[in-house]
Amino acid sequence: MSRTSEEETNLALVLAMFESVLNPMDSAAVDRFISPAYIQHNQLAEPGREGLKKFLDVIREQTPGAVHDVKRAFVDGDHVIVHYHVRRWPGDAGWAVIDIFRIEDGLIAEHWDVMQDVVPGGPNPLAPF
Amino acid sequence: MSRTSEEETNLALVLAMFESVLNPMDSAAVDRFISPAYIQHNQLAEPGREGLKKFLDVIREQTPGAVHDVKRAFVDGDHVIVHYHVRRWPGDAGWAVIDIFRIEDGLIAEHWDVMQDVVPGGPNPLAPF
Numbered sequence A, B: 001m002s003r004t005s006e007e008e009t010n011l012a013l014v015l016a017m018f019e020s021v022l023n024p025m026d027s028a029a030v031d032r033f034i035s036p037a038y039i040q041h042n043q044l045a046e047p048g049r050e051g052l053k054k055f056l057d058v059i060r061e062q063t064p065g066a067v068h069d070v071k072r073a074f075v076d077g078d079h080v081i082v083h084y085h086v087r088r089w090p091g092d093a094g095w096a097v098i099d100i101f102r103i104e105d106g107l108i109a110e111h112w113d114v115m116q117d118v119v120p121g122g123p124n125p126l127a128p129f
Helices: A005-022 A027-032 A048-062 B005-022 B027-032 B048-062
Strands: A034-040 A067-076 A079-087 A095-104 A107-117 B034-040 B067-076 B079-087 B095-104 B107-117
Touching (some): A027 A034, A034 A048, A067 B079, A079 B095, A095 B079, A095 B107, B005 B067, B027 B048
Parallel strands (some): A034 A107
Antiparallel strands (some): B079 B095
C-alpha cells in the first residue's frame, strides 16, 4: 500500500461515519461527518445534508435492525470508495452497494452510490462479494 | 494526487480495457486484459474469463449500440474503481454502474460490480452522476 497520511485520514473519516451514522442510522451524528454544502447523488434521497438526515430517519423507522456490512474500502486522494452489504432484517438477501465519497476540508462533501438487489440462485456462485 | 507509477499503470490498464473490450463488447480482446484465473462476482455473468466472453457476446448481440460512458475512475494500490453510465440505445436512461477491479501480474484478476437502473424524475435532480 502506498497511501498518504491524508488518504488514511480520509478513509478513517468515512469508516467512522459508517460506524457512527450509517450503521445506527443516526441523523443526530450527521453534522460531525457531513459538510453543510453536501452534494447528494443518491437517486432516492432528497438533496443536501438535511435530506440525508430525513433519509436516515425514514430507514431507521422502517428497518431498525438494518446492518451495513463493509466488505472492502479504498481511497484515492480525496475520494473514498466503500463496497458493502445492506441487510434490512435477519435472513434478508439485501442489497449490494458501492458508495463513492469526496472529502473536502475534513468533511464528506459529495456522495454517489449504486445499489442492487442481491438475488440468490443466479448463475454465479461467487456473486456478489 | 499521490498515485504511484504502479497505480497509474493499473488505472491505465482498466481504462484501456474499457476502450478495447467493454465499449466494443469485443470478446476477442479479453485475453489481453483479463487473467486466465479471473474471479467474477457479477451476479448475471457465468464464472471466469470464458464466462465474460460469453456475456460480452450476448450483450453485443442484444444491444450493439450500447455505450459505457465513464464518469470517474480511481485507483488504490492494486484495486481500480470505475463509475460509469451504460446506455443501451440512444435515449436510454440506462444503468449507473460502479466496478471494482483487482489487478495481479499486469492483468485484471478479480471483478465486483453493482448496477442500478437510472430512473428519471426522482426526488433528487443531481442523481445519479
